Amino acid sequence: MSQDARKKGEPREAGETRRQILQAAQHLFAAHGYRAVTTRQIAEACGITQPALYKHFGDKQDLYVSMLLGEVAQVKTALERIVQREAPIPERLRLTALYLLNNTRHDIGMMTHDMSTELSQDRQHILEHAFVDGLVQPIAALFEEGMRQGLMRLPGQDSVSPQMAALLFLNIIDLFTAQSFQDMAAEPRRSKTEQARLIVQLSLYGMAQRQERLDPL
Amino acid sequence: MSQDARKKGEPREAGETRRQILQAAQHLFAAHGYRAVTTRQIAEACGITQPALYKHFGDKQDLYVSMLLGEVAQVKTALERIVQREAPIPERLRLTALYLLNNTRHDIGMMTHDMSTELSQDRQHILEHAFVDGLVQPIAALFEEGMRQGLMRLPGQDSVSPQMAALLFLNIIDLFTAQSFQDMAAEPRRSKTEQARLIVQLSLYGMAQRQERLDPL
DNA sequence: CCTACCGATCGGTAGG
DNA sequence: CCTACCGATCGGTAGG
Numbered sequence: 001m002s003q004d005a006r007k008k009g010e011p012r013e014a015g016e017t018r019r020q021i022l023q024a025a026q027h028l029f030a031a032h033g034y035r036a037v038t039t040r041q042i043a044e045a046c047g048i049t050q051p052a053l054y055k056h057f058g059d060k061q062d063l064y065v066s067m068l069l070g071e072v073a074q075v076k077t078a079l080e081r082i083v084q085r086e087a088p089i090p091e092r093l094r095l096t097a098l099y100l101l102n103n104t105r106h107d108i109g110m111m112t113h114d115m116s117t118e119l120s121q122d123r124q125h126i127l128e129h130a131f132v133d134g135l136v137q138p139i140a141a142l143f144e145e146g147m148r149q150g151l152m153r154l155p156g157q158d159s160v161s162p163q164m165a166a167l168l169f170l171n172i173i174d175l176f177t178a179q180s181f182q183d184m185a186a187e188p189r190r191s192k193t194e195q196a197r198l199i200v201q202l203s204l205y206g207m208a209q210r211q212e213r214l215d216p217l
Numbered sequence: 218m219s220q221d222a223r224k225k226g227e228p229r230e231a232g233e234t235r236r237q238i239l240q241a242a243q244h245l246f247a248a249h250g251y252r253a254v255t256t257r258q259i260a261e262a263c264g265i266t267q268p269a270l271y272k273h274f275g276d277k278q279d280l281y282v283s284m285l286l287g288e289v290a291q292v293k294t295a296l297e298r299i300v301q302r303e304a305p306i307p308e309r310l311r312l313t314a315l316y317l318l319n320n321t322r323h324d325i326g327m328m329t330h331d332m333s334t335e336l337s338q339d340r341q342h343i344l345e346h347a348f349v350d351g352l353v354q355p356i357a358a359l360f361e362e363g364m365r366q367g368l369m370r371l372p373g374q375d376s377v378s379p380q381m382a383a384l385l386f387l388n389i390i391d392l393f394t395a396q397s398f399q400d401m402a403a404e405p406r407r408s409k410t411e412q413a414r415l416i417v418q419l420s421l422y423g424m425a426q427r428q429e430r431l432d433p434l
Numbered sequence: 435c436c437t438a439c440c441g442a443t444c445g446g447t448a449g450g
Numbered sequence: 451c452c453t454a455c456c457g458a459t460c461g462g463t464a465g466g
Contacts, residue, residue: 032334035252039445052451109326112397117249132401152424164402165424171392175384180329184349185381206423207369207382256461269435
């Protein structure tokens with residue numbers, strides 16, 4: 001699996017192995033979840049032995065948390081750049097959805113499940129904070145701006161907080177990302193661009209006919 | 218853990234143990250996922266030893282699948298009863314959401330993840346079919362009726378198939394059910410009744426202000 | 435339905 | 451970074 005030609009047992013460039021481990025961990029954990037991936041699988045994917053992992057990370061949880069923190073930091077940077085653009089809110093939402101459709105490898109449901117069942121309390125809180133700070137907040141800022149402009153309903157009986165709106169938005173993106181759902185839904189193949197547009201439509205206007213008003217509940 | 222007073226090693230009433238195992242499995246799997254729950258934990262929760270499980274189920278997968286099939290069958294019955302009522306579509310959607318908020322213990326994300334990573338292909342297909350047949354189809358029928366009545370947008374560039382609409386609806390319910398999300402969202406405590414109403418509002422009308430039309434995308 | 439037990443595999447450590 | 455290895459625990463079986 002390893003692509004470099006160093007002799008076995010010989011350390012490679014400092015930091016290089018660590019980077020490689022994080023990348024292998026990212027792929028494997030994203031595909032199978034925390035519990036189902038073994039430290040031996042990760043090591044093998046990097047061309048090292050399993051005990052060598054512990055030269056770079058304290059334990060399996062540490063590796064998992066480090067990997068996710070790196071991912072979230074990357075996404076945070078990208079989202080903040082999109083949010084600060086000068087463009088109408090729906091357009092910025094569309095760009096956000098498009099970025100996440102193209103770059104999100106972890107489904108959020110699996111991530112939060114692993115967080116809450118496999119990690120120690122301290123590590124849970126670290127990840128939860130990073131997740132809120134890096135993913136939820138930038139999007140929530142967009143919804144808050146929309147509410148201030150009067151484009152969206154204010155939180156209350158008929159709508160939700162900007163943070164919950166962001167979670168809802170992320171959740172819909174997740175649904176489009178998950179392959180298993182697409183298969184069940186008899187949906188036509190759509191490009192990412194079309195998907196992003198549709199996600200914004202559904203988030204803002206729901207599924208009702210535009211000219212009709214259904215019975216208010 | 219066992220509540221009956223039979224002597225150890227003595228079989229209890231036929232079918233009773235099986236029912237007890239399924240219930241314990243349901244609680245444990247719902248809380249922790251397939252991989253994290255051991256056959257010994259399930260056995261202990263029923264007051265039997267681990268090898269005794271294999272008198273009732275072929276293996277761990279068989280137990281998991283049997284449990285989920287039972288759950289889905291129960292939900293299917295309830296949803297079909299709601300769908301066949303004589304009431305406006307939004308009202309039937311609200312009752313559907315309310316039922317699922319009160320009775321769904323498995324988050325769908327976890328379930329589909331376990332299905333696709335821990336089960337054999339045959340068993341995957343069995344569960345997927347039951348899930349579509351028992352959960353998705355009844356709700357999709359409701360959305361299809363709404364589309365035929367012209368209350369909802371037809372599938373196409375601006376909307377989705379009835380099946381996808383049902384998945385979207387289920388996904389939003391899931392978001393409200395998941396405790397971990399509620400904590401992040403700075404949301405006020407809402408009763409299940411209010412949550413069900415809000416879920417329908419968001420599904421049908423989205424988050425945009427009613428009187429405004431944002432820039433079409 | 436129990437006791438006893440198996441091979442496999444897990445995360446992690448010792449020592450170099 | 452490797453070899454060698456540990457205790458714990460897993461799903462599942464044998465035999466009664």
